[in-house]
Amino acid sequence: MDLEQLVASMPFAVHTGIQLDSAAPEQVVGHLDWDSHRTTAGNGMHGGALMTLADSVGAVCAFLNLPPGASTSTTSSSTVFTRGVRKGTVTATARPLHAGRSTVAVVTEIRDDEGRLVAQVTASQAVLGP
Incomplete structure (x- = not known):
């Protein structure tokens, strides 16, 4: 699996880092670094x-679970946020x-460097035929 090609298929993901x-198909892992231009009040991401x-x-996970050509x-x-x-x-x-x-339903957990839960996202994706 070419990870760079998967990200490149989502220009906004590339732009955001x-x-x-x-x-x-059973698990997708990605990351995003804290940076001051990705913050809000109080320097929180x-x-x-x-x-x-x-x-x-989550979209990559859904994509990898699609039938061929879909x-x-x-x-x-x-989204449920649990910590900053x-x-x-x-x-x-x-x-x-x-x-x-x-449909494809995906749950995504976001964790910080210490392994603490930051957010949980549950998303549904429509399967669009070939």
Whole structure:
């Protein structure tokens, strides 16, 4: 699996600095470094940056669980934030909850450098036929 090619297929992920560490249908892992231009009040990493990481890593997971020739589009996404991030790197791990003919559901956990849960995202993706 060419990780750089997977990220390159999502220009916004490239622009925001997301990197993939591993990608397989059963689990996709990626990360995003804290940087001052990705923050909000109090130097905390912006929720939108965290959600972009989760959406991108989750989308790769959904893509890897599609039938041949199909594509996907997010239909819903729900995020629960549990703590702020003011330094280091956040790592997202996405796993499929369901991979069916018409939908793929993915849960993505984002953790900080100390392994603490930062956010959990559950997303549904429509399976778009070939």
